[in-house]
Amino acid sequence: MTSEPQTGTPGTVDMMMNMGPQHPATHGVFRMVLSIDGERVIDMVPHIGYLHRGSEKLCEHEQYSQIITLFDRLDYIANFNNELVICKATEKLMGLEVPDRAQYIRVILCELNRLASHMLFYGTFGLDAGAMTPIMYGFRERERIQSLFESISGARMMHNFFRIGGIRYDLPEDFNQRITQLLNELQKGAEKADKLLTFNEVFLARTRDVGIISAEDAIAYGLSGPNLRATGVNYDVRKSDPYEVYDRIDFDIPLGDRGDCWDRHYVRMREMYESIKIIRQCLEQISEGPIMAPVRRIARPPAGEVFAHAENPRGDFGVYLVSTGGDKPYRLKMRPPSFCNLMALRHMLRDAYIADAVMILGSLDIVLGEVDR
Amino acid sequence: MFARDILTDLLGKPWGEIIGLTIELIGLLTALSIVVLSLTWMERKLLGRIQGRMGPMRVGFHGILQPIADALKLVLKEDVVPGSADKGLFWFAPLAVFVPSFMIWITIPVSHDLVLANLDMGLFYIIAFAVLSITGLVMAGWSSASKYAVLGGLRSAAQLISYEIPIIMAVISIAMMSQSLNLQVIVEAQSNIPYALLQPLALAIFLIAGVAEVGRTPFDIYFAESEIVGGPFVEYSGAHWSVFFLAEYINTFAIAILVALLFFGGWSFPLMPEISALGFLWVGLKTYLVIAVIFWLRGTLPRLRVDQLMSLAWKVIIPLSFVNIMITATYLYYGWAWPILTLISLSITVTVSYMLYRKITRPALRTLEERLAYAKSYNQSRGQSEVSDAR
Numbered sequence: 001m002t003s004e005p006q007t008g009t010p011g012t013v014d015m016m017m018n019m020g021p022q023h024p025a026t027h028g029v030f031r032m033v034l035s036i037d038g039e040r041v042i043d044m045v046p047h048i049g050y051l052h053r054g055s056e057k058l059c060e061h062e063q064y065s066q067i068i069t070l071f072d073r074l075d076y077i078a079n080f081n082n083e084l085v086i087c088k089a090t091e092k093l094m095g096l097e098v099p100d101r102a103q104y105i106r107v108i109l110c111e112l113n114r115l116a117s118h119m120l121f122y123g124t125f126g127l128d129a130g131a132m133t134p135i136m137y138g139f140r141e142r143e144r145i146q147s148l149f150e151s152i153s154g155a156r157m158m159h160n161f162f163r164i165g166g167i168r169y170d171l172p173e174d175f176n177q178r179i180t181q182l183l184n185e186l187q188k189g190a191e192k193a194d195k196l197l198t199f200n201e202v203f204l205a206r207t208r209d210v211g212i213i214s215a216e217d218a219i220a221y222g223l224s225g226p227n228l229r230a231t232g233v234n235y236d237v238r239k240s241d242p243y244e245v246y247d248r249i250d251f252d253i254p255l256g257d258r259g260d261c262w263d264r265h266y267v268r269m270r271e272m273y274e275s276i277k278i279i280r281q282c283l284e285q286i287s288e289g290p291i292m293a294p295v296r297r298i299a300r301p302p303a304g305e306v307f308a309h310a311e312n313p314r315g316d317f318g319v320y321l322v323s324t325g326g327d328k329p330y331r332l333k334m335r336p337p338s339f340c341n342l343m344a345l346r347h348m349l350r351d352a353y354i355a356d357a358v359m360i361l362g363s364l365d366i367v368l369g370e371v372d373r
Numbered sequence: 374m375f376a377r378d379i380l381t382d383l384l385g386k387p388w389g390e391i392i393g394l395t396i397e398l399i400g401l402l403t404a405l406s407i408v409v410l411s412l413t414w415m416e417r418k419l420l421g422r423i424q425g426r427m428g429p430m431r432v433g434f435h436g437i438l439q440p441i442a443d444a445l446k447l448v449l450k451e452d453v454v455p456g457s458a459d460k461g462l463f464w465f466a467p468l469a470v471f472v473p474s475f476m477i478w479i480t481i482p483v484s485h486d487l488v489l490a491n492l493d494m495g496l497f498y499i500i501a502f503a504v505l506s507i508t509g510l511v512m513a514g515w516s517s518a519s520k521y522a523v524l525g526g527l528r529s530a531a532q533l534i535s536y537e538i539p540i541i542m543a544v545i546s547i548a549m550m551s552q553s554l555n556l557q558v559i560v561e562a563q564s565n566i567p568y569a570l571l572q573p574l575a576l577a578i579f580l581i582a583g584v585a586e587v588g589r590t591p592f593d594i595y596f597a598e599s600e601i602v603g604g605p606f607v608e609y610s611g612a613h614w615s616v617f618f619l620a621e622y623i624n625t626f627a628i629a630i631l632v633a634l635l636f637f638g639g640w641s642f643p644l645m646p647e648i649s650a651l652g653f654l655w656v657g658l659k660t661y662l663v664i665a666v667i668f669w670l671r672g673t674l675p676r677l678r679v680d681q682l683m684s685l686a687w688k689v690i691i692p693l694s695f696v697n698i699m700i701t702a703t704y705l706y707y708g709w710a711w712p713i714l715t716l717i718s719l720s721i722t723v724t725v726s727y728m729l730y731r732k733i734t735r736p737a738l739r740t741l742e743e744r745l746a747y748a749k750s751y752n753q754s755r756g757q758s759e760v761s762d763a764r
Contacts, residue, residue: 017520025599039524039679128599130590130676136424196673201733202591203675208733354524355600355678 014042017354021050025128025358028368030342034357041352046345051372059332064090064164064299067332072158074336075370077120080106080113080149081312083162088243089308089319090164093301096293102166103244104286108179109152109161110244110310111275111282115186116145117313118268118275119193121365125265126197128362129206134197141189148182151175164299166292179283183276190272198269207262211348211360214259221344224337225315226267227364231259237311249281261363268365298327314338314365336370397489401478409622410440415661416668423672447618450611455518458608462516467609467616469509473502474620477627482556484640484653496544496554499631500537503586506620507533510595510605513617517608525604528679529588529595535686536585536592542694543579546572546701547635560639567638571711574697574718576636578690580663583628585682587621590671594679625667626660633659693725 020031029050035043055074059067064086071082084106091098098106119138126134146156151172153161161168197203213223215231228235236253238246254270256263303325309318315337322331341364348360377393384392414429414437421428429436454463480495482488492498507530514526548554550571551562569576585592595604606617633639637659640652677685697718704714 015520017524024602126675130593130597130599131674132420133424133672136426140425197675199734200673200675201730202677204733205681206675206678353678353680355597355676358600 012037019357020047025362027124027362027366030361030366030368030371032345032357032361034354036354039353039355041349041354041357044346044349044357046342048339048342048368049372051368053373055373056332056334060329063327064301064329067329068162068164069158069160072160073369074334074373075117075312075314075317075338075367076157077367078113078117078313079157079159080109080162081117081310082317083159084110084244085308085310085312085317085319087162087164088310089306089321090299090301091293092308093304093306093321093323094164094295094299096165096295098166098244098293099290100245101170101286101289102291102293104282105167105171105291106162107244107246107249108279108282108286109149111278112145112148114313115190115272115275116142118272119145119189121268121313122193122197122265125359125362125365126203128358129197129203131197131200131203134193137189137193137196141186141193144182144185144189148178151178163292165295166290170291176283179279183279187273187276190269190276194269198266204262206355206359207265207363208260209258210261210356211352211363212258212260213344213348217347218259218344221347222340223315223344224340225312226271227264227315227341227344229253230256230263230267232257235316237309237316241309243308243310245282245285246278248285249278251278251281261359264363264365300325300327309335312337314367314370315341334373336373338364338366338368338370339373342366342371401489402475405475405478405623405626406619408626409619410444412622412626412664413440413443415664416671419665419668420672423669444615447615448612452611452613453608455608457518459516459518462512463608464613466509466513466516466605467613467620469512470506471509471616471620471623473505473509474623474627477502478623480556481627481630482560482634482639483630483656485557485560487653488557491555491557493553493555495556496548496559499627500541500544503540503624503627504533504537506624513609514605517605519608521601521603521607522605525595525597525601525607528597528601529605531679532588532592532594532682533586535683536582536690539578539582539686539690539694540586542691542698543575543582544635546575546694546698549698549701549705556634556639560634560641563638564641566711567636569636569638571714572636572697572701572718573715574693574700574722576632577722578694578697579636580632580666582686582690583632584667584670585686587624587628589625589667591674591677592682593676594682597676599676625664629663629667630656630660632663637663689725689729693721696721 014035014037017034017036018031019034020026021029026032031047031050033045033047034041053073055070058070062070067086068083071086072079074082119142121138123135123138126132126138149159150156152175153159153168155161213221213231215233218228218231218233223231224235232255234253234255237243238251239253251274254267254274256267301323303323305320305322307318307320309316311317316335317337318335320331320333320335321329324330345361345364349357352360377390377397380393380396381389383389417439418428418436429439432438432442454460477499479489480492480498482491510529510533511526514522514524514529517523547559547568550568551559553559553562584590588595595601596606597604601607606614609617633656639659640655642651642655700714700717700721
């Protein structure tokens with residue numbers, strides 16, 4: 001799609017249609033201004049910033065341990081994954097070695113959160129497609145995960161649980177029994193969810209060959225996460241730049257081949273099974289031990305700069321941190337995957353129908369807290 | 374019917390008939406309202422079951438009073454008319470949708486003696502009136518002064534007109550079989566074998582087109598909550614919206630009862646004595662079963678896209694309905710035994726379904742296995758830490 005204004009049928013005027021910020025399908029407060037010719041989308045202008053809170057600037061005024069809670073509020077569907085990235089960045093700057101047990105617990109929580117996030121995606125994508133049952137299935141599974149989170153961290157969302165050098169509390173006593181049960185339920189739930197939607201004829205008709213993006217374009221736009229893997233590019237930070245204990249765990253990276261909406265859905269569905277696999281392995285490998293590295297209460301990393309990234313449910317979440325040796329960062333820059341994924345939206349909307357526009361936006365699985373930060 | 378008879382005896386010809394008819398119409402409206410209330414409750418309960426929850430539970434026993442609470446809430450709500458709306462059309466549109474959907478009930482028999490007016494052209498009358506509600510939807514869409522509503526209105530016009538044709542065609546084949554357009558005669562003709570057995574293809578066409586006609590889930594293109602936020606109804610609220618809602622459910626019920634009457638033998642039931650009261654129950658049972666299927670579809674299926682809806686109508690269903698008429702005509706001309714018609718009709722239905730399945734579902738199922746193997750081998754062959762383009 002070129003940047004000059006485009007028109008549909010010659011001799012007619014395109015209709016401008018505003019989608020959002022209050023629209024059921026924009027997943028928050030995203031706004032698209034579509035120019036449409038009948039049912040076809042000719043062009044789209046995205047408007048973001050309705051949820052801008054200046055997180056990056058705020059971080060410069062907070063101590064390192066206080067930043068973690070700000071990160072909870074970026075991608076508010078996958079809080080643990082966000083917390084992990086800022087902890088990792090600070091630890092990398094300080095040269096800290098996190099105890100094994102804490103690393104395993106972090107990975108378990110992050111993968112559970114990935115499951116919860118993908119379950120939410122499943123539900124909202126179904127809703128975008130016009131099916132109303134998936135959201136119930138997805139939310140039920142997510143609710144189970146959240147109640148486990150509550151027993152671990154005391155909060156269902158916005159946990160503020162990871163610390164620089166480890167985690168806040170050890171696992172509760174009944175954790176093993178609860179998570180075994182939860183994983184079985186999740187496995188069943190994911191299979192049930194798969195059966196309901198993934199190979200449904202109408203769903204296939206709606207998502208197959210819709211919103212195609214090629215591997216080259218995807219890389220050029222900076223797509224990451226399931227959206228990139230749906231095009232067939234095998235890029236996953238957990239494999240390419242292993243962090244925590246991911247290098248000790250055997251799991252596959254699901255790939256798509258066409259880069260259409262169905263592939264993006266399908267990759268996420270497969271990732272849920274892989275996450276369950278990862279958690280099972282973590283539970284086998286985890287051993288007793290300390291959960292915090294010996295650190296001072298107020299972290300004062302040495303002067304320097306660092307980039308840390310991790311595989312969030314939405315893609316490659318990166319943090320660039322500059323320290324001048326104080327207890328607060330000098331500069332903090334985030335690379336939110338949703339923001340970068342959203343950039344490809346206009347490209348994908350070529351020749352789409354209005355209904356497709358909704359599906360394509362849904363399949364990108366953006367979280368506006370992260371896009372606007 | 375009864376009110377008219379009694380009052381005509383009491384008051385004489387003109388006045389007794391007028392008052393009686395008024396009472397009957399009010400009775401019909403009340404009955405339909407109660408049916409709609411039962412349908413909303415049933416839908417919420419059924420969807421709740423499908424989605425692994427209880428549905429409404431708070432108001433009354435198992436939420437049985439929930440529809441009344443909903444209706445009360447709707448009536449008490451402020452009725453907002455957008456400032457830039459075309460006021461007259463905006464007020465008139467709900468009526469233009471509701472009146473035709475109510476009118477068709479005049480000739481729908483609920484039992485073999487329970488009907489307001491047994492028209493000889495009953496089926497024709499129903500089809501003719503059902504089309505009229507399109508104008509109301511387009512009116513609502515246009516007068517709301519909202520782009521979503523305009524799109525919804527235009528979508529509804531395209532959709533309803535497209536699916537009117539297969540409905541008419543399916544009905545024609547039934548009329549050919551029974552040699553009548555009178556619903557009572559059609560039902561009586563099925564006392565031995567219901568037309569669902571003779572005409573499975575017509576049944577499939579009628580059910581699909583009927584669901585599309587009332588805009589229920591796989592075909593709720595013109596409401597399309599996630600795209601155009603409720604289509605023509607986006608600006609309506611309160612009582613006006615509830616009139617649309619009422620019309621939608623009355624239409625759904627009409628389609629279901631037509632399926633029961635035209636294809637499942639209405640009040641006749643094999644191996645059962647013909648009792649007037651029982652007939653009413655049979656029709657009700659069959660209708661609610663068809664309704665349950667429609668609700669079930671809503672619980673499981675996503676929505677089609679507007680172009681897919683059109684191509685399904687014009688490329689698959691309408692040609693099929695013509696084929697169905699030709700088969701029926703050939704059958705009637707040569708006077709074959711009825712299982713032959715069943716066999717031909719069923720085999721066409723199955724073949725077309727299988728062709729659609731092959732076109733849409735099978736490629737995805739095949740690539741599933743291939744891609745699993747591909748991802749596995751890719752991850753193994755490249756080692757775990759290498760990043761590169763898979764192509």
